[in-house]
Amino acid sequence: MSTSDDLPDYPLNSDLVKRLKAALDAKDEEGVRSVICAEVRPVDAVIELANDDWMKDPAAQLPPGMLLGDLDHLKPLMDQFFQDANVVFEINRGEMEWQVKSPATFGLSGSRCAQALLEHGASVQLAGGAGRDTPLHVAAQRGLDEHARLYLGHGARVDARNGRGETALSAACGAALRPDEHARCLRLCALLLRRGAAADARDEDERSPLHKACGHARHGLARLLLRHGADASALDYGGASPLARVLQTAACAPEDAPQRTVQALLNHGSPTVWPDAFAKVLKTCAPSPAVVEVLFNSYPQLRVSESWREVIPEEVFQMHKPFYQSLLALAHTPRCLQHLCRCALRKLFGKKCFDLIPLLPLPKSLQNYLLLEPEGVLH
Known part of the structure; x- marks a missing residue:
């Protein structure tokens, strides 16, 4: 393999590449195999077939039985050059494709190829x-x-x-x-x-795995991380929490049920949105009323303004009219006693809501209510 990221082992104008490209153009499978098996050294060599793509010319038509991605043809090559093997595998089963992750990265079909390369010393x-x-x-x-x-x-x-x-x-x-x-x-x-x-490892932007899972509204993944101790209140360099990340995504990914991610975070102790910022959240998340409902129910009492109607697009309001009518109706009335009791219990349980509420001797419907399961209207 080349020692520089800028220099392929076999550049485009080399004799080997010219012969290899000619064999590819002629669909000469034996010729391609002969050049690669007999002349290319080491096994992780970089072959420049096009100036914009070192590993494989996108237009090149590789025959199905060719060395690349074929374990039977790969093993003899590994036996010959195993000491130089150093590869990364990226595949979909049944496919044959090259991934240009690095000069030493190969795309091979199935984990059997990966196993074979590892057995021959790949790191x-x-x-x-x-x-x-x-x-x-x-x-x-x-x-x-x-x-x-x-x-x-x-x-x-x-x-x-x-x-x-x-x-x-x-x-x-x-x-x-x-x-x-x-x-x-x-x-x-x-x-x-x-x-x-x-579970809480931070990257260079101080984002945790939970930040990233929430950024894609992956509620199953978020719950898995939270069960393993991920911090629901963590902030990245920009001051965003995992809750902020899913709220930014909610309107763009309704098919991912973003309210489930919001629920999971709140049931594991995530701080809710600052009350004065709720109108901004409503503007962003209006197409996902279930998200608005779950978040709104995390406050014991939140002052509803009639001006909120202006931030809800007319077509969204009409599509989800029962919910938004119930929301705006709370502008002149306090929340019901049942909701206030819910908030009192949730405050008592804190970060343990997800674990402790299912243990209460209550009907499943009441447990779901305590865990902020959306109902489609507000009371």
């Missing part, structure tokens, strides 16, 4: 690329729980930091994943926490 500790990510960071960013388990089993440091000061847990919580990847990411984060990952 799970070395950080690479501009972000200085370790293999565990890369697996965490993609929600690859099987790879994370493999790397941890080979001694990966669970709280190693990358160039942005992130641990693998922090990187996983901050990753923008598709909905169908959330369960896999949750398993990965649970694995990291079981292996000793710090």
